[in-house]
Amino acid sequence: MKYTGAQIVMECLLEQGVDTIFGYPGGTILNIYDALYKYSDKFNHILTSHEQGAAHAADGYARSTGKVGVCFATSGPGATNLTTGIATAYMDSSPVVFITCNVGETLIGKDSFQEVDITGITMPITKSNFIVRDIEKLADTIREAFAIARSGRPGPVLLDILKNVTAAETEYTPLPREQHYSSGRLAQLMKRASEDFKTPSPNEADVDKLVEMINGSKKPLIICGGGVVRSRADMELREFAEKADSPVAITVMGGGALQGRSPLTTGMIGMHGSQASNMACDECDLLIALGCRFSDRVALDPKTFAQNAKIVQVDIDRSEINKNVKTDHHIIGDAKAVLKMLNSKLSQQSHEEWKKYVFSFPTETEYDEVEGKLTPKEILRAIAEIMPDDTIVSTDVGQHQMWAIQHFHFDYSGQLLTSGGFGTMGFGLGAAIGAKVGNPDKQVIHITGDGSFRMNCNELATEQHYDTPVITFIFNNGTLGMVRQWQTLIYDHRYAQTTLDRGPDFVKLAEAYGLKGARVSTEEELRAAVKDALEDGHGYVIDCVIDLDEMVRPMVEGGKQITDFLVQ
Amino acid sequence: MNEQKLYTLAVLVDNEAGVLSQVSRMFSRKGYNIESLAVGATSDPETSRITIEVFCTEDQITLLSYQLQKLYPVHSVKLLDQTNSIRRELVMIKVSTPTSAIRNEIIQISNIFRANIIDVSIATLTIAMIGDESKITGIEKILKEFEIIELVRTGYVALERGLQSIYEDTKEKGEFNYGKNVL
Numbered sequence: 001m002k003y004t005g006a007q008i009v010m011e012c013l014l015e016q017g018v019d020t021i022f023g024y025p026g027g028t029i030l031n032i033y034d035a036l037y038k039y040s041d042k043f044n045h046i047l048t049s050h051e052q053g054a055a056h057a058a059d060g061y062a063r064s065t066g067k068v069g070v071c072f073a074t075s076g077p078g079a080t081n082l083t084t085g086i087a088t089a090y091m092d093s094s095p096v097v098f099i100t101c102n103v104g105e106t107l108i109g110k111d112s113f114q115e116v117d118i119t120g121i122t123m124p125i126t127k128s129n130f131i132v133r134d135i136e137k138l139a140d141t142i143r144e145a146f147a148i149a150r151s152g153r154p155g156p157v158l159l160d161i162l163k164n165v166t167a168a169e170t171e172y173t174p175l176p177r178e179q180h181y182s183s184g185r186l187a188q189l190m191k192r193a194s195e196d197f198k199t200p201s202p203n204e205a206d207v208d209k210l211v212e213m214i215n216g217s218k219k220p221l222i223i224c225g226g227g228v229v230r231s232r233a234d235m236e237l238r239e240f241a242e243k244a245d246s247p248v249a250i251t252v253m254g255g256g257a258l259q260g261r262s263p264l265t266t267g268m269i270g271m272h273g274s275q276a277s278n279m280a281c282d283e284c285d286l287l288i289a290l291g292c293r294f295s296d297r298v299a300l301d302p303k304t305f306a307q308n309a310k311i312v313q314v315d316i317d318r319s320e321i322n323k324n325v326k327t328d329h330h331i332i333g334d335a336k337a338v339l340k341m342l343n344s345k346l347s348q349q350s351h352e353e354w355k356k357y358v359f360s361f362p363t364e365t366e367y368d369e370v371e372g373k374l375t376p377k378e379i380l381r382a383i384a385e386i387m388p389d390d391t392i393v394s395t396d397v398g399q400h401q402m403w404a405i406q407h408f409h410f411d412y413s414g415q416l417l418t419s420g421g422f423g424t425m426g427f428g429l430g431a432a433i434g435a436k437v438g439n440p441d442k443q444v445i446h447i448t449g450d451g452s453f454r455m456n457c458n459e460l461a462t463e464q465h466y467d468t469p470v471i472t473f474i475f476n477n478g479t480l481g482m483v484r485q486w487q488t489l490i491y492d493h494r495y496a497q498t499t500l501d502r503g504p505d506f507v508k509l510a511e512a513y514g515l516k517g518a519r520v521s522t523e524e525e526l527r528a529a530v531k532d533a534l535e536d537g538h539g540y541v542i543d544c545v546i547d548l549d550e551m552v553r554p555m556v557e558g559g560k561q562i563t564d565f566l567v568q
Numbered sequence: 569m570n571e572q573k574l575y576t577l578a579v580l581v582d583n584e585a586g587v588l589s590q591v592s593r594m595f596s597r598k599g600y601n602i603e604s605l606a607v608g609a610t611s612d613p614e615t616s617r618i619t620i621e622v623f624c625t626e627d628q629i630t631l632l633s634y635q636l637q638k639l640y641p642v643h644s645v646k647l648l649d650q651t652n653s654i655r656r657e658l659v660m661i662k663v664s665t666p667t668s669a670i671r672n673e674i675i676q677i678s679n680i681f682r683a684n685i686i687d688v689s690i691a692t693l694t695i696a697m698i699g700d701e702s703k704i705t706g707i708e709k710i711l712k713e714f715e716i717i718e719l720v721r722t723g724y725v726a727l728e729r730g731l732q733s734i735y736e737d738t739k740e741k742g743e744f745n746y747g748k749n750v751l
């Protein structure tokens with residue numbers, strides 16, 4: 001049967017099992033939206049306020065569900081508005097397929113209205129991208145895009161389809177997903193690959209070597225990174241940590257992979273890492289990094305990082321090995337597969353003395369409480385007590401992000417949604433909406449700061465319209481807190497352009513969008529507001545007034561040794 | 569380890585639009601200037617082989633080759649050992665020949681270098697020559713004594729000696745394929 005390009009896009013999304021799309025229409029993508037109109041019973045399309053919000057929502061959907069997120073945008077500004085969202089997904093290895101349309105073949109390269117070379121722009125921030133000029137290649141390219149986004153090290157893929165391709169017609173035969181690998185480009189890719197490529201299982205000799213290293217270690221430390229979360233290897237990690245009887249430090253991206261209340265976790269590691277994590281990293285004799293790329297926020301100074309240890313890196317992406325920190329051994333593979341093999345080979349270890357030493361340091365920061373003032377710790381404690389344990393937490397970027405990750409105990413992969421690699425302020429609300437759409441049975445909260453929230457708060461309109469009941473907590477200190485903290489500690493109190501002594505009134509803003517809001521400045525008011533929000537059952541904004549000089553502690557300056565705390 | 573030298577990379581890629589810019593972008597991102605670049609289809613028209621030469625340190629070239637291998641359209645990357653590979657370049661030089669004496673002299677020079685004369689006009693001679701660095705700079709130096717109107721070089725292409733090739737399956741190559749597997 002003949003299908004138009006736009007219908008083929010719809011059919012190919014159905015092949016992939018897609019039922020949710022985030023996006024924003026426009027001139028060149030009209031044919032696809034016209035087809036979507038006819039397929040409206042098959043897809044739930046969420047229209048956001050801005051393409052960036054759609055990109056973050058698709059990303060949040062992907063991170064929280066483990067499925068591939070899908071996002072539509074039109075050419076030109078629609079496509080460029082996606083770029084921050086694409087880069088955010090790329091840095092955190094989140095599988096999202098972005099579909100943009102471009103002007104027709106006859107207009108390409110003529111600086112036509114809303115024309116932009118989006119494949120050129122997104123080349124460095126996508127795992128791969130494609131421009132589709134020929135309708136005969138459309139279905140095949142969409143199948144390839146999904147396969148690439150979801151497999152190996154996941155990541156965003158962008159498809160730019162010319163408008164005339166979406167209007168053209170061709171024969172289309174539906175193909176079940178299992179058969180995609182035996183047709184077209186994917187079949188070619190499979191053929192060109194070596195044996196390992198087709199049956200990804202970790203190299204046994206490499207795993208044996210690590211087992212031997214663990215057997216010889218007296219002071220092991222495991223670092224759990226985002227790769228464990230992407231691989232959903234929670235159970236395997238717990239078994240491994242218990243068998244190796246090793247403390248586990250968790251990176252920002254690794255949050256949730258090991259239960260936050262596990263007696264083996266030393267908390268966050270790195271710039272704002274706990275003393276236990278950072279001391280253990282400095283003194284361990286074997287460091288096993290699982291799905292962790294030693295970013296400059298963890299390996300602050302690559303030269304002195306884990307200086308007394310043999311470093312073993314387990315990663316699915318070979319190009320991460322020795323990139324930031326020189327390693328002594330590596331295993332390539334999916335975290336789940338590697339851990340399974342490790343667990344089957346490893347005998348029970350015991351490191352009582354080492355654990356006792358590591359856990360003599362605090363795994364969490366003891367923040368002071370001030371009578372009559374609302375502190376970040378009190379806010380987070382109240383949230384943790386009132387909200388269900390499996391609540392999904394999305395954050396923006398800054399102090400509130402670090403406080404939330406330090407204090408919440410995340411219990412499963414996909415519970416924490418945060419922009420760790422790219423540090424995108426304004427990520428949280430879109431991501432929270434995406435997560436709520438993907439997880440309607442779970443509570444979703446959005447932890448933000450007044451600076452971050454102001455960036456993309458227009459998505460409150462989306463939250464209200466689709467009734468995705470996200471509770472937003474604004475840590476409102478009237479300043480760009482994290483930058484101010486650096487200005488206090490490193491720039492001698494010169495607060496250049498960080499004071500946010502301006503509107504809007506966030507409660508009135510919430511009301512303007514048709515949502516309820518509350519401003520709280522004591523713990524009692526806060527607890528009452530959270531309960532009200534839960535009873536209300538719709539989107540809700542809680543503006544928490546905190547002190548301007550609250551700091552994230554501890555802190556190690558970038559480039560310094562990991563135990564060289566600027567503040568404890 | 570941190571001494572800069574000239575490295576030759578062979579990169580096997582999909583023969584498709586945009587792949588060359590993806591590969592060359594890696595060099596500009598790191599701020600390395602490409603000394604020489606040559607691209608062409610291989611015996612399989614679906615793939616192209618890019619030969620790139622760049623001045624950098626050993627650490628830098630290793631990271632660069634990792635980043636290249638991570639790219640989807642890249643099949644494999646091989647750092648060619650200078651002593652164990654053959655490098656060649658084609659140069660075309662158009663020289664002004666205002667008199668027959670000069671023309672004769674240039675014909676003689678090109679014979680000595682075993683270069684070919686590929687175009688003749690009343691006022692010019694165009695010479696083509698294949699060679700390595702020393703041979704090409706040699707003829708260039710001599711012809712500079714006359715008037716060179718235009719000179720163009722293809723950039724180096726290189727192949728390993730003996731049985732070794734870019735198609736060999738190694739453990740490392742398999743490891744790179746993991747991150748971009750499509751299962």
